[in-house]
Each structure stands twice: as C-alpha cells, then as structure tokens.
Amino acid sequence: MTKSLRFRGEKAFSVPGEEFLIERHIADTMAIAHWHNHVEINLLMKGRMNYLFNGRQEEVEAGKLVLFWAAIPHRTIDVSKNAPLICIYLPLVDFLGLSIDRRIRQDIMQGRFLTDPRPAWADTAQMSRWAQEWEEGKPTRRRLAADEVRLRVKRLVLDTLETPHIEHRPTVAPINSAAVQRAEALTELIGARHAGSLSLTKLAKLSGIHPSTANRTFREVLGVSVNEYLIRYRLAQAIQRLADTNDPVLQIAYDCGFGSSSRFYDLFKHRTGMTPKVFRARVGRAGAPDVDHD
Template sequence: MFSLNDEFVENQIMGLAGEWRPATIMPRPHRHNEIELNVVETGSITYLFGGSRISIRPNHLAIFWGATPHQVVHIEPDSHFHWITIPFSLFMQCHLPDTLLQQIIGGKFLQYVLEELCQEICIRLHQWHHDMKAQTPEHNKIILLELEASLRRILLSVPHPSSEQDQHHGTASTTLNKVEEIAAFIAESYTQPLKVEQIASHVHLHPNYAMSLFRKHVGISITEYINQYRVAHAQRLLLTSDANVSEIALSAGFGSVSRFYSVFKEAYGQDPTDFRKGFSLSTNKK
C-alpha cells in the first residue's frame, strides 16, 4: 500500500489507500488521479493548492481531487491527520449529489465542519486504515460502502462546505510570498500562452532569479508546474466531456496537439485517448 512516507513524484497511482500519521512538509507538489479526503485530529496543516494557501484545522473534513497539484507547506507542532484516497471511478460510482461532484471535478478544495460527527468519522477512519491492510476485495467493498454512507451523513448534517477564507500565515517570508505569487499567477493563467519572462515580470523579479527561487522552494521548474496544471485541466475534460483531444489540448493551454500528447504520456504512461478509454471501461464494470 502506498504511504506518504514514500518519495513524492509528479503523478502517482495511489489507489484505495490511507493512513493516520504525523503531518510533514511535502518537498514538492504532487498529483494523483484519486479523490483525497483529509481529517485533522490535532494541530493543523496548510496546503498550497490552486495557488492559494488553505489550512485544515481539527474537526474539519477536506475533500479534493488530487489531479490539481498540491503540497503541504506548513504544519503546526504535533499535527496528526487521516488521509484516504479513492480511485476516481469508484468515487463516481458512489452517486453522491451532483453539486458535490461538480465542485470536486471543477478543482475546488472543499471543507466541512464536522462538529459532533468528528469522533464518529475518526473511529471509522481508523477502522478503514486497518481494513486496507487486508487488501481483499471484500474489505475494499465494505470500506467503499461505509465511506459513501459516512459522506451522505455528513452532507445531511452539514449541507454546505465551510465559507472560511484561505489563510496566509503571517510568518511567511517575503521570499515565500513571491513563490506563492508565482504559483497563484500560474493557477489563474495556465490556459493561456505563458513565458517565464511574463511570469517573472508579474511578480517583479528577474526571470533567472524567479526560476531559481521557484525550483528551490517548490522542487520543480516553473515549466513543469505549468504543465501539471495543464495536464490536470485536460484530465478533467477527458473524463467529464465529449470534447475531442485537439479541443482539449487547446483548452488546457497546450500550443499543439503533439506537445499535449508528449506531456500527457510522460505524466500517465499512456496517451490521452487510451486514458479516456481506460476510465470508460472502469466505470462501466458491474
């Protein structure tokens, strides 16, 4: 089973997995095709997600699609949390409310205040982590059925996600603020033609310094980070629309279909057409 103690890579296949563990800073952003759930028991963790800092505090359930690049960039002392990933196709088969699915597929980072449900959910999470170690189809089926029931119970009790604003820690240095400005600009502009010079100008830095600064603190180049967003955008369209590959490539910000194929295959080990076919087959299985 995958563990967050493993090395982070750009695109991971995590499957149905999870654990309860101390929170740690992630050295670089990563992506995966699963839906991810986080529940913090103690302390708090802060993600850089979609160019914004988003903090998860105790008694909060966070749900997001891992296709969007995300990175834990700040933790409070003694922070412990649960994480679970659910394959996209299995999550879609839960038949949860369309409004929830649309927000997740659209790249939203949703948080629900659990209040009195938190203890019950944490007990279930510990049980699911235990069941996952068995790695049997029957255990996995039980996990998915209980997970669907738990999410439905949460949505009945807390029908709307928290409206709290993304939080920026006052202790963040000017250097890190510049890195986050770059990340935010990319998150807002990746579907358009982007050059490093344009991005550096936006944050008032020399291009060479901007590239060096970003790689030092994020762990990948600016170009790689842009491609992560473009691939995630294309992935959403491949799974949720009937648009052809050429239309998707241009919509995601790739300058050519050949470039799209090259970057996508490097990320997923298969071309966009095969990726779409594979998802269709998995969701049609009985």
C-alpha cells in the same frame, strides 16, 4: 503499516487508476511538494496542520474532513507535534464515478480545497475503524470500507452544497512570506492564462518578478519549476475535460494551452501511461468524438 504515498519518489504524474488506500501516521512537514493521481481525504485526529496547496495555504483543523485532488502539487508546511492523521486515497476514476454534483466535482478538479462545513463527531471513530480494517487486510472488510468512504464523500459534497461558502484565508505559514506571496501571484496568473501562450519570461513580466526570482520562488515553495507546474496544471485541466465533457481531444488540447494535439498526446501519455482516448474510455466517456494517435 501500509507504505505512505507521501514519501514516494518524485514521480512526475501518477497513472490514473492507482489503488484505493487508507493509511494513518503522525503528520510531518514535507521538504518539497508532491502529487499523485488520487482524490485525497484527510482527517487530522488532533493538533493542527497547514498545507500549501495550489500555491495557497490551507489549514486542516482537527476533527474536520478535508478533500482535494492530489494531482495538484501540495505540501505540508506547518504541523504541530504528535498530530495523528488518517489519509484516504480514492482513485480518480472512482471519484469521477460518484453521483455527485457536477459543479462541486469540477471545482475540486480545478483546485478547490474542500473542508467539511458540518463536521461529524462520528468521523473520528469511523475513520479509525476503516484504517484498522484496512491494515488487517481482509478483502471483504476492505471492500466494505471502500464503499463506506464513497458514501461519506457523497455526504461531504451534499453538505457543502447546502452550506453557504465562506472564503477561508488561512494563517501565514512559518516559511518565507514573500516567497509564498510570489508563488500565489504566479499560480493565480497560470490559472487565469494557462490556455494561452505562456513562458517563464511572460509570467515574470506580468507579475513584476524577475524570471530567476520567479523560478527560485517556485522551487522553494512548491519544489518544481514554473514550467513544470504549468504543464501539470494544464494536464489537470485536460483530465477534467476528458472526464467531464464530450469535447473532442483536439479542442481540449488547444483550450488547455498545449498548442497542438501531438504535444498534448505525447505529454499525456508520458505522464499518465495512457493516451487521452484510453483515459476517457476508462472514465466512461468512450463515446465522445475523439481524435487519437492509437
């Protein structure tokens, strides 16, 4: 069995370009939120499971593919017993290289939790085969599985585009509902105001929550402080801009709320292991008008 990404140490932000991986295991609740720099595809074979994703609760139904950018903190908070789960980890660079609708790609990178609007009965058999072939370790079969996964993602995006979007409000998870509501309020504020000057005190005032309560809520629900979540959210937005636009790095740094190019450069390199310019080159935007510290 391949070692699961779910139970790695709490690394701040994984390096883009991590390996493609398929695994299967019995789903379980997670003590705290975690994150890694893949686009994650899940298929719950049976049972039920709820994620807390980006401060909101999202239900995973058996037999329905879900897809999300795992760099956004997420945590399983409600799982039925003996719920087999297949997880596919698609490197961010591979996802960005797919010829899919730009709007959907941006939505995913900005926190959309994509659920298959047209579940296919063949997914269970197909994903089981991919997992089996991955575990067997034959390079040719692994490459074929990876190619087929990319095609399945393209179909999922196309089906999503052709199906009217219905707002999904998942059921309440069995954790402190007041804490979840506070976390949702804070994450919505961060999403709306991350480009400006923000602090724990300002966020708490805007949401009508005491600063210590706000931080305690975030740690209880997401496993990180408000400030750490804000940094990661800004980095997520910056990565999307670097990958999807030709905007100068300096403009991206300010637009995403970093205040200066040097702070953005330092944080980006510390969290990803590479500079913004190197990252952009790896995802095919090497000709963009960048200013970097190399």
